[in-house]
Each structure stands twice: as C-alpha cells, then as structure tokens.
Amino acid sequence: MTPTPRTTPSRLAKRAHFDEATIYSILDEALFCTVSTVIDGQPFAIPTAFVRYDDALYIHGSVGSHFVRTIEGGAPVCITVMLADALVVAKSAFHHSVNYRSVVVFGAATKVEDYQQKVEVLKWFTEKIVPDSWGYLRPITESEVRKTTVLAFPLHEASAKVRTGMPNDDEEDQALPIWSGLIPLLGGRGAAIADNLSQNIPLPNHLQ
C-alpha cells in the first residue's frame, strides 16, 4: 500500500508497515476495531466488530443506529485496530513499552445494498466469530437482513505499526541489577459454556 501523509508516522518510522500481508494478518486476528468520525466538528468514536474480506473492511449495525446513519453517507472515518502482545518491562520507567500490532485505516463507507452481497458479508462476520458455523445456524431471514446495515471500507489508505522484542534500555543502564523483560498478554478463547436451552444439545464440532 502506498504511504500517504496521514499514514506516515511522525515518530518511530521503523515500526511502520505498509504491506498487505502485515496489515491483513492484524485485521484478521483482531475481532474489534474503533471507528472514529466527525459529527458537527466533534470527534465521535465507537468500538465495534468488523471483518476483512479481500481488500475491504466491513462493519455492520442496526439501521436504527445514529452512528451508522451518520457514516453510511460517506463521511470520512478513521478505523483503528490494536492487538497487545506483551508488556515491555525495562530497567527504567522511561523505556517501558508495549509489544503491539496496530492498524489505522482512513476512508469512507460504501453501503452494501445488494441483498445477496449483504448476506455474504453477514456470513463472513458470523464465521469470523465461529468458523464453519453459518450452515449450522437457523437460516437468516429477509427481515433480519433488512434490519442490518452493512458498510464496506476499501483498504486503500492503511498502515500498520508493530513493536516486537525486548526492552531497549539505555547503554548505561544495561549492567544494573534490575530485572527487565516481557510480560506476555494472554488471549484466545476459553471452553464454550452452554446456555439453559442447550444443556442437552451436543457441542458441534466447529465449537470444539
């Protein structure tokens, strides 16, 4: 992806990445983003789920949502995603840091109007949460599709920032008998918990 003035960081340029492989892998691992826009000159942002497919990022929401209605007309948005991998504990407070992978996307929404395309995007959403689950669920209804707004954001202007590795302590601090290293931040999914309606329903393979 070509860097632009607003995707070029003012600091720590070595952490910036513009290749699709890096950007897409972060987008595909993260479940949530923050979508920011401008309403009457004021910043307004919400965290929400998203899915990437090919060279676009999708969000969805209720047709009744004020925020969705604000951005569906093509208002400029900034979408951020962050995965936090580890706390970086240095010998000085100043060099404490975080190992993270983040993406910033600038763009504007295109509303997905085609019915079949909307259904397809809702399938991608569902299968990002639980892979291979779409065909197992009660089929989506026309009314449910109509109640949902799906917005696409082409990934034309995006960048990633990534920090990895150990603390970068000052040369003169390196011999100090002060512990330095990483504290990993854990993630992942726990074992599924059935609700009252599902106590006697076998857990399907795609949830095991």
Add this chain to the structure above:
Amino acid sequence: MTPTPRTTPSRLAKRAHFDEATIYSILDEALFCTVSTVIDGQPFAIPTAFVRYDDALYIHGSVGSHFVRTIEGGAPVCITVMLADALVVAKSAFHHSVNYRSVVVFGAATKVEDYQQKVEVLKWFTEKIVPDSWGYLRPITESEVRKTTVLAFPLHEASAKVRTGMPNDDEEDQALPIWSGLIPLLGGRGAAIADNLSQNIPLPNHLQ
C-alpha cells in the same frame, strides 16, 4: 455522571451506565484506549496506553509526536475503551453478539506542566503496568520527564456500555436443537520472560 446528548446511546439504552463505579472499574482494568480527534476536518485516531486517577484519565507521549502536539492545545477528543469478555453464540446469526464493557469519554486535554505532577502521573502509568514497581526501577531523570508530554482529560462527560449474559434468541427459535451459549475471551498476563541482561537477576516479588 450526568448523561449528555452525545453520551446517550441511540439504541439499547438498557446497556448504558453513567455511574462512576462502573465507568472507573472498566478504565482501571483496561490498559489501552483509542484517542480520536479532528485534524483539518478529518477524523484521526490512535491506540495508546492510559491511566485513570481520581476523576481524570491521563495519556502520555513524546513531545515530538504530531498527534500529541495536535491535542495538547485542547482540541476536542473522544476516547474509547473496550474490554471484550465473551462471544455470544446464538441459534441464529442475527442474535450473535459480544459480551463487552466499553467506555466513551468526551473532552479536551489539559497539559500537565508541573514537574512533580508529571512525575507522579508517570508513576501511576508505570504502576498500572506493573504494580509496586516504581521504587525498584532506575529513577526517572529530569531529561526523561521533559521529553514526555502528559495530558489529563477530566472525566466530566463519559458513559459506559455493558452487555452481559447469554444469547437472547427469538422465542420461536428456543426449542431448536442448535447449540447456543458463550465462548469466553481469555485475558490476563503470562509468566514473565527475562531478557538477555536479566538471566541472572532474580524476578522481583512485584513481577511474580
């Protein structure tokens, strides 16, 4: 906290909370926020670490950061925080959801200029990452404090949104033999990993 038009959700009002106990507990558990602002009419957002103390939220950054310099003058910002607790797997795709706790704060920065106050906020930052570690580290230097901008955001206009519990499937779907329930999203901290400089340094108590 008193709801305002922009902290009052347009949908799912039952998920909204305005009490300090709820808002502060989310801010104290989360390590990262997204700070959004408006630059030349365009939305611009970055993920960053933060700390809450009393009735203010603090971020810090390099004095050389373009973003920090933009907002330190008091430009309006919107700060969002999200903790994702579980994926909510319903019997229909439409009722899939997420158990989450989020906070949205509207405000503007006050730059912390007082030297001792800056040091104090940097201590809160450090001890949010690793409790009780400040006194163990190589002491912060005046130069390090001067290279760091600390911004305070009074928590005057903020709200939380919280979803808990099981899926809310449609009445007519409840007898379907389709598994529904929760998939917990795991968090927490893993065991500390020493860097090369610390292989022979005992892990301090505050990191165990």
